[in-house]
Amino acid sequence: MKGHVWRPLYAVICLVVLVLAARYFMVPKDFGIYERGYMYGFHRKSAEDYWKTFKVKYQFNTDYCRDCHAEKYSIMQTPHAIIHCENCHGPVLDHPTDPEKLSVDKKRELCLRCHLPLSYPTSGRANIRGVDPITHNPGIECSACHNPHMPSLEAMK
């Protein structure tokens, strides 16, 4: 064969080698086909570890706050016992080291999430006693009258 055939062929071969070499260095070593087969399991194994080591913010551990805020555990004898502290005060993270204080949300909207009356058949919402925010002491924080950790109307008297 003549040079004019070989020369472009060399160029092509070089290109292929180059691409393969680049691919070898650029594709991560842990890329592979794992448990779920070629169709669903083609990935970098280390991507799983990324998600496994993602930071946990909420503990949702019922006893976590007991040592320091024991007086708030009055909530356990009330219908509010089902609501975890962190739902109203935000994620505990490393409290009390970081952050030193959790947030205290006194907005009426927090309570109205459950206490705005919606009498929907086949929804648990219909079973929660609601108050009309327009007529029920508007403009005043709910917690000015109701203790969220001891909401019983008896205790108010």
Add this chain to the structure above:
Amino acid sequence: MISRRSFLKNAIKGVAGLSIPLSIIGIAGPRKLFALNNVTAGVRWAFLINTYKCVGCGLCVKACKTENEIPYDANVTRTWIERYVHLKDGRVFADTPKGGRDGFTTSKIDLGEGRYQDIDEKDIDKAFFVPKLCNQCENPPCVQVCPVGATFQASDGVVLIDRSWCIGCGYCIMACPYGVRFFHPVLQVAEKCNFCYHRINKGLKPACVDACPFGARMIGNIKDPEDPVTKVIMAERVNVLKSEYGTKPQAYYIGMDEEVR
């Protein structure tokens, strides 16, 4: 030479023998087959949602956004709550203001663009809330379309996204029939619910499950027949979303209605 007698005998034995494996397949119900297909012991996460229990407080959405670092005020979320209101005159309204992040604090239906529909309580036939999240499909279409292998299914069935490998092309967002995927507003990569993979791998429950005061959301290992969630899925009437797509979604719903899509 074989006699007619021995030929018939052997033929009967042979046919009987052949029919045993066939009859085993015939007798075994879907449940048994399911168990057989999953003998490789281990974990397969599944979700169970009881729409009767959901009150639409939105504490799950709030917890999810905080736990998974989804910008709180961006209008995207990994899990959300839809409200369905059926009226006696046949009209059906559905809304999900801010994904239900702040709950449903008005009886008006959010029609979008600042318009609201007044609802008279007396006109309501049925009304309920439906929490939505990623179904972690057994046949995830979002994974198949990824051109770079940046989304995949882990051995426990959870579909994950490789954030550093995703090129942000958005094919997976279009491919998901349930609309659970979106662009992360800060990282500009595909984002979706992964059952709080960091929590379930540490023995915790997903943030939304723990946050729900009413037990409307549950997670379980469907390969464990003793798991309370598995027991409900096997023994009670549950439904999945858009089963006609063949995606085999693994979020099961109690109290599903045909309008829920």
